[in-house]
Amino acid sequence: MAAEEENPTTLINGREVPYDPEQMRKIAEHPCYSEKACHAFGRCHLPVAPKCNIQCNYCVRDYDCVNESRPGVTSRVLTPEEALYLVRRVVKEYPYVKVIGIAGPGEPLANKETFEALRLVHEEFPKLIMCISTNGLLLPESIEELDRYGVGNVTVTLNAVDPEIGEKIVSHVTYQGKTYHGREAADILLSQQLKGIEMAVAKKMFVKINTVYIPGINDDHIVEIAKRVSEMGAYTFNVIPLIPQYKFADITPPTPKEKREMQDACAPYIKQMRHCARCRSDAIGKLGQDVQSCLYRSEKTEE
């Protein structure tokens, strides 16, 4: 009994792990990782990462749109120093914000500004939960640095675990100075993503998988993705209905019922995130109650 109290454990996705209150906070206070947390706590995205190293056939990035709410959109791109000033304001004015995330508008790991922003914020606010959202291409080579800056929550967009399907979703990948197309591009991306997920789990990071539900392209394959990442130790799975644009502009997106059915089919394998708001890259506040327009409108992201 005494031994049990000295070494408490908890269940994460069916696995018994040592109970660590700091680790648990990364789920309990993160609005994307806990549905309960999304009513009480908020997140602040820092739009410091405009470039991307791949091209997904559904992605359009606009930097100047105040009215549109979808991934890849931001009012402006911030420098790492501006991002730090913004965090100072946010924690003072909106103390329920506990999470700082970098989710674009492009690929966080393809922009050195991401690492500088993470460093500056983590040094000044070591208690804030740090998170990133990535396509995974550079995750293996970035893991050590992310760990150094306290990043404990990593979202990887994984739309296929079969390169034959992957090559229909990504048109090119630029890796180590060379651009690849077709199957070769899909192969490199997938192998890096799987390696990166494995390394993040080994570092005890909480891994969320974003899978864009693209009817006619990967819909028959999504349960297989859920199974695979569950076996690898990912924490939660987020089925994102396609927003039809760019090369996939003519695809009819899944209905809310189809999305629910897909989540139900994946649920036996991995915890489902069912409350995703498909946030902008500059979103601030609680999910669905964003306050970024107040902060960006007042132009006081600089001191």
Ligand SMILES: C[S@@+](CC[C@H](N)C(=O)[O-])C[C@H]1O[C@@H](n2cnc3c(N)ncnc32)[C@H](O)[C@@H]1O
């Ligand atoms: C804009 S990305 C930024 C982070 C990173 N580049 C990535 O792809 O993970 C954030 C998320 O939005 C998703 N997304 C982008 N365009 C989308 C679209 N048209 N429909 C659905 N999800 C989309 C991406 O797949 C990704 O999971």
Ligand code: SF4
């Ligand atoms: S990786 Fe992210 S930012 Fe890059 S093209 Fe795909 S969705 Fe857009």
